[in-house]
Amino acid sequence: MTIEDLLREAITEHAGAQPDPPDRWAEIEVRSIEERRRRRRRERGLGVVGMAAAIMAVLVAVPVLSRNEGKDRVVTGTGPVSTTELSIDPDSTVPASIPPTSTARGTSPATTAPAATTRSIPPSATTATSAPSPFPYQPLWPFASPAEVITWQRAYRSGGQQPWHLDADSTALGFTQGYLGFSEVNKVVGRTLGATDARVSVGYDTGAGPSPTAAVIHLAKYGTGTDAPWEVVGTTDAPTFTLTAPRYGASVTSPVTVGGQIMGVDENIKVQVHQQSSATPLGEFCCLPAGNSGAPWTTRVAFSGATDGVLTIVASTGGHFQGVERFTVTGVKSLPAPP
Amino acid sequence: MMSVVKPATGAVSAAEGPALWDLYRDHRGSLVRLASLLLSDVGEAEDVTQDAFVKAHLRWGRLRDPDKALAFLRSAVLNGARSRLRHRRVVERNRSSAGRLGESAETSFMAVEDHRWMLVALRALPDRQRECLALRYYLGLSESEIATTLGISAGSVKTHVHRGLAALSNRLERPS
Numbered sequence: 001m002t003i004e005d006l007l008r009e010a011i012t013e014h015a016g017a018q019p020d021p022p023d024r025w026a027e028i029e030v031r032s033i034e035e036r037r038r039r040r041r042r043e044r045g046l047g048v049v050g051m052a053a054a055i056m057a058v059l060v061a062v063p064v065l066s067r068n069e070g071k072d073r074v075v076t077g078t079g080p081v082s083t084t085e086l087s088i089d090p091d092s093t094v095p096a097s098i099p100p101t102s103t104a105r106g107t108s109p110a111t112t113a114p115a116a117t118t119r120s121i122p123p124s125a126t127t128a129t130s131a132p133s134p135f136p137y138q139p140l141w142p143f144a145s146p147a148e149v150i151t152w153q154r155a156y157r158s159g160g161q162q163p164w165h166l167d168a169d170s171t172a173l174g175f176t177q178g179y180l181g182f183s184e185v186n187k188v189v190g191r192t193l194g195a196t197d198a199r200v201s202v203g204y205d206t207g208a209g210p211s212p213t214a215a216v217i218h219l220a221k222y223g224t225g226t227d228a229p230w231e232v233v234g235t236t237d238a239p240t241f242t243l244t245a246p247r248y249g250a251s252v253t254s255p256v257t258v259g260g261q262i263m264g265v266d267e268n269i270k271v272q273v274h275q276q277s278s279a280t281p282l283g284e285f286c287c288l289p290a291g292n293s294g295a296p297w298t299t300r301v302a303f304s305g306a307t308d309g310v311l312t313i314v315a316s317t318g319g320h321f322q323g324v325e326r327f328t329v330t331g332v333k334s335l336p337a338p339p
Numbered sequence: 340m341m342s343v344v345k346p347a348t349g350a351v352s353a354a355e356g357p358a359l360w361d362l363y364r365d366h367r368g369s370l371v372r373l374a375s376l377l378l379s380d381v382g383e384a385e386d387v388t389q390d391a392f393v394k395a396h397l398r399w400g401r402l403r404d405p406d407k408a409l410a411f412l413r414s415a416v417l418n419g420a421r422s423r424l425r426h427r428r429v430v431e432r433n434r435s436s437a438g439r440l441g442e443s444a445e446t447s448f449m450a451v452e453d454h455r456w457m458l459v460a461l462r463a464l465p466d467r468q469r470e471c472l473a474l475r476y477y478l479g480l481s482e483s484e485i486a487t488t489l490g491i492s493a494g495s496v497k498t499h500v501h502r503g504l505a506a507l508s509n510r511l512e513r514p515s
Contacts, residue, residue, distance in 0.1 A: 003504050003507050003508045003511060004476070004504065006457060006507075006511070007457060007472065007476050007504075007507060008456075010457035010458055011376065011458075011473075011476050011477045012459075013376075014372075014376065014458055015372045015376075015477065016459070018371075018372055018375065020368050020380060020383075021367060021368060021385050022385075023367075023370045024385070024389055025360065025363055028363070028389060028392045028393050029396070031389075031393045031396075032393050035397055036397065078376075081382055100364050108480070123386070206401055208400070209400070209401075217501040241410070265394050265412055265415065265418075266394070266415050266418045267410075268490040286491070287490055287491065289418055289421055289422075291418065291422070301439060312439055319414070319490040320401075320411060321401060322396070
């Protein structure tokens with residue numbers, strides 16, 4: 001008798017010895033109704049908080065806008081974030097001119113931009129006429145350095161090449177699908193555009209109802225001039241899924257400890273380390289079971305072959321409806337591996 | 340299977356209720372037994388299965404495909420069992436060493452009596468190996484179905500099954 005037969009026999013005996021469990025369907029319905037009520041209460045509470053935040057934003061923005069009245073509002077890469085907001089286009093799908101991965105993954109040396117201390121910090125407010133300040137973010141994609149930006153600007157001005165760099169939606173989708181490889185996340189579900197700063201929500205279709213948001217991509221204008229291209233610099237995370245370690249801009253070596261918080265049920269967190277000059281991830285960990293309300297998650301990811309100055313660490317989860325349903329990224333600097 | 344009568348509470352809509360109810364009627368028993376294989380506690384296994392159905396009930400609007408719903412339920416049951424095992428391990432770590440030794444000796448004694456040693460050995464395997472073997476030899480799932488349920492590749496499933504069987508085989512040769 002093989003070990004498989006013995007195992008099958010033991011399992012069959014174990015299952016056969018158990019009586020049918022009692023019918024507790026009514027309990028399922030009651031618990032489900034209670035949970036829905038709890039969620040509705042929570043959503044109402046969040047709505048009140050959101051409205052208060054919007055009122056505060058208006059109170060702050062009005063004096064700022066009135067101070068800037070009459071000044072040139074042309075994008076320079078260093079100006080304050082505009083409060084201009086475009087309408088959401090739920091039917092927006094992947095544009096035909098999505099940037100190809102091969103052209104986006106350059107081989108330029110590491111950027112010399114200084115590290116930001118936290119994620120998604122807006123650039124310091126300066127006037128539109130001040131001198132260009134150093135890029136305050138980690139340039140994740142598609143440009144690895146200011147030199148690459150200048151090269152593209154020259155090509156664009158002379159031949160109109162790769163105009164998608166001026167489109168925040170295309171850049172966000174290109175980052176999601178081309179760079180991270182999350183092909184199922186294939187549409188823009190919302191956006192907030194400023195002069196130098198943008199947040200583009202990317203999501204996917206479920207076949208029914210509104211499209212869920214997989215991530216809110218944070219972009220910033222990289223370089224100077226009215227044709228400064230968009231650069232992905234991070235994600236703006238909801239409390240339901242965060243990546244807080246390593247901190248944004250930290251210097252890391254392999255293996256790196258990655259962690260944050262997650263809210264949800266039956267999640268499987270996958271972590272990957274990317275760099276622009278490599279077509280495949282430098283390292284990957286799959287998968288960390290997680291869930292519950294605001295539960296912390298942490299894991300270690302080994303990676304090799306880091307040659308770029310900036311690495312993108314991405315944590316994704318899914319599996320309920322499709323492979324990737326939510327993701328969050330952070331930008332870090334790579335240190336040479338110890339001998 | 341014990342016959343059950345669907346309660347007429349009306350809490351689930353007429354369009355959606357029957358399908359989830361059918362899953363509950365047809366698969367509740369097998370899911371509880373699957374969980375009890377991993378947890379060795381029928382009460383906990385029932386609770387884990389209930390939790391899984393509550394989650395499915397809440398998400399039912401997006402789980403209309405019965406095949407996907409069953410995969411979701413299996414996955415939820417396994418994750419629930421894994422979570423409870425993690426909690427149990429933490430509790431056991433905090434117990435006195437004397438208590439752990441007593442329990443271990445008793446378990447070993449009971450195990451040599453009959454087939455239970457195989458289940459004890461199965462529960463001693465790493466999480467993934469135990470889950471792959473339970474899904475394969477209890478539910479009879481294929482490698483690709485197990486891969487879908489656990490969110491891993493079919494190649495990983497094959498590896499986990501192979502290593503799990505090898506570990507059980509070693510245990511059979513050297514029962515302790």
